[in-house]
Amino acid sequence: MFKINSTRVDGETLTTNVTYTMPDGVDVVVDVAHFMPDSTDAVIESIQLREASEIAKYQSKPVVKSIKDELDAMDFSVKA
Secondary structure, three states: OEEEEEEEEEOOEEEEEEEEEOOOOOEEEEEEEEEOOOOHHHHHHHHHHHHHHHHHHHHHHHHHHHHHHHHHHOOOOOOO
């Protein structure tokens, strides 16, 4: 689920500020740039495609942190 909070134009780029609601209910706010969009439908499609990426990124954070913690606990010292 998403909500467009605002839009702005800079040259040929339309930027939408979007709030995505993650599956667990947390809101994530992102700026989505659309270079030379040709229609409202193209902008909406771009926002929807970005939503899938944002959900995947959000859901991967605990896994990435877990891997980081495991690596930090390992001893990678090189013995001469």
